[in-house]
Amino acid sequence: MSHRMGLDRASVVEAAAKLVDEEGIEQLALGRLAERLHVKTPSLYNHVAGLSGLKHDLALYCLRDLRDYVTRATVGKSREEAIIALADAYRAYARQTPGRYALTLQAPPPDDPQVGATAQQVVEVVLAVFAPYKLGEEDAIHAIRGLRSIVQGFISLEVAGGFGIPIDTDASFHWLINLFIDGLSRSEATEKNG
Amino acid sequence: MSHRMGLDRASVVEAAAKLVDEEGIEQLALGRLAERLHVKTPSLYNHVAGLSGLKHDLALYCLRDLRDYVTRATVGKSREEAIIALADAYRAYARQTPGRYALTLQAPPPDDPQVGATAQQVVEVVLAVFAPYKLGEEDAIHAIRGLRSIVQGFISLEVAGGFGIPIDTDASFHWLINLFIDGLSRSEATEKNG
DNA sequence: TTGACAAACTAATCACATTAGTTTAATATA
DNA sequence: TATATTAAACTAATGTGATTAGTTTGTCAA
Numbered sequence: 001m002s003h004r005m006g007l008d009r010a011s012v013v014e015a016a017a018k019l020v021d022e023e024g025i026e027q028l029a030l031g032r033l034a035e036r037l038h039v040k041t042p043s044l045y046n047h048v049a050g051l052s053g054l055k056h057d058l059a060l061y062c063l064r065d066l067r068d069y070v071t072r073a074t075v076g077k078s079r080e081e082a083i084i085a086l087a088d089a090y091r092a093y094a095r096q097t098p099g100r101y102a103l104t105l106q107a108p109p110p111d112d113p114q115v116g117a118t119a120q121q122v123v124e125v126v127l128a129v130f131a132p133y134k135l136g137e138e139d140a141i142h143a144i145r146g147l148r149s150i151v152q153g154f155i156s157l158e159v160a161g162g163f164g165i166p167i168d169t170d171a172s173f174h175w176l177i178n179l180f181i182d183g184l185s186r187s188e189a190t191e192k193n194g
Numbered sequence: 195m196s197h198r199m200g201l202d203r204a205s206v207v208e209a210a211a212k213l214v215d216e217e218g219i220e221q222l223a224l225g226r227l228a229e230r231l232h233v234k235t236p237s238l239y240n241h242v243a244g245l246s247g248l249k250h251d252l253a254l255y256c257l258r259d260l261r262d263y264v265t266r267a268t269v270g271k272s273r274e275e276a277i278i279a280l281a282d283a284y285r286a287y288a289r290q291t292p293g294r295y296a297l298t299l300q301a302p303p304p305d306d307p308q309v310g311a312t313a314q315q316v317v318e319v320v321l322a323v324f325a326p327y328k329l330g331e332e333d334a335i336h337a338i339r340g341l342r343s344i345v346q347g348f349i350s351l352e353v354a355g356g357f358g359i360p361i362d363t364d365a366s367f368h369w370l371i372n373l374f375i376d377g378l379s380r381s382e383a384t385e386k387n388g
Numbered sequence: 389t390t391g392a393c394a395a396a397c398t399a400a401t402c403a404c405a406t407t408a409g410t411t412t413a414a415t416a417t418a
Numbered sequence: 419t420a421t422a423t424t425a426a427a428c429t430a431a432t433g434t435g436a437t438t439a440g441t442t443t444g445t446c447a448a
Contacts, residue, residue: 004445039395039396141361157339172335239407244405390447
């Protein structure tokens with residue numbers, strides 16, 4: 001029955017995002033997605049460039065999603081409070097939408113200009129959070145890479161079930177973030193003195 | 195040409211490890227592997243339980259590989275020196291055999307006893323490195339999770355090309371590791387004083 | 389009303405994993 | 419030495435999923 005489902009690229013990508021969150025990243029198949037949209041598989045090719053194109057669009061979608069998420073979480077906050085909010089927001093995103101998060105880990109195409117631009121916007125949010133520490137240019141780069149590594153590493157281990165022992169992972173996460181903040185503060189002090 | 199290629203499970207798994215290192219994790223297909231071994235695809239089923247079985251075997255293989263790697267790197271070292279050696283060894287492993295490293299990130303089956311045992315052995319190496327700091331039981335867990343997160347996060351961002359800016363990644367890595375070590379030392383001091 | 393476009397379709401192809409059943413070399417045994 | 423067993427390879431067939439080509443049919447504007 002009835003042609004002209006109201007599909008477009010956005011609705012296809014959003015449905016794919018739902019799919020990976022609900023059924024896992026390995027279930028992302030065109031057939032499964034088409035079924036959810038009450039459409040046959042080839043129809044999806046009118047909106048996305050096959051499976052690889054869909055993955056690309058989805059990665060961009062998730063990245064923008066994440067950017068908005070962390071931006072909202074950090075406005076009006078500074079220093080420790082901002083760093084903690086940033087880290088928590090990132091982690092909350094990963095937990096609430098695990099499929100999308102997993103997608104952002106999977107080799108995002110670094111050559112795409114839209115992806116690059118959005119990634120840069122995320123970097124700028126983090127830089128803004130570090131601004132009050134008045135780090136030197138190089139230290140700011142180290143800090144941003146460091147925080148990304150910490151957060152990304154912790155979350156990926158957490159969602160992969162890498163933490164076997166049943167000790168509060170929230171506590172571990174904040175222990176680590178606090179260690180980082182303390183280190184930053186010390187770096188700041190060193191710079192002022194030296 | 196002909197029959198009785200000298201295949202067994204170990205040689206198949208090793209060939210798969212080579213394959214993923216040389217051609218990338220997405221190229222891991224039975225047909226491609228069979229071709230390299232001068233054999234038809236179904237013959238591989240005599241040695242591994244299909245693609246999923248191969249992946250499982252390969253994950254275990256890589257994990258043991260990694261365990262030996264980090265063990266060798268840390269014997270005879272302690273404190274800062276040992277932590278740096280551990281982190282560097284892990285990172286070197288990821289760079290030298292990127293395919294295998296990527297595999298260890300992909301949802302390792304946590305229920306398998308052999309995988310569990312090997313993972314535990316890796317944990318014990320890291321615990322041994324932290325032993326001189328005389329951390330409390332909980333802090334030791336936090337520390338181990340923290341170092342794993344840092345190293346894993348940094349490496350995964352690095353191999354994914356996540357660090358766009360051309361500033362020395364070695365420097366960033368050691369900046370971060372040193373921040374961690376300083377934090378640990380302070381944690382140690384706090385514990386002694388309090 | 390009609391023409392162009394876009395969104396769906398069907399049918400076919402290709403790649404890959406997987407299974408069933410067969411052949412044959414290597415090894416053990418009488 | 420001859421034979422039986424086992425295991426490692428094979429061929430053939432099936433199923434799933436992505437992809438492409440070509441077709442039909444709503445929708446919208448002239």
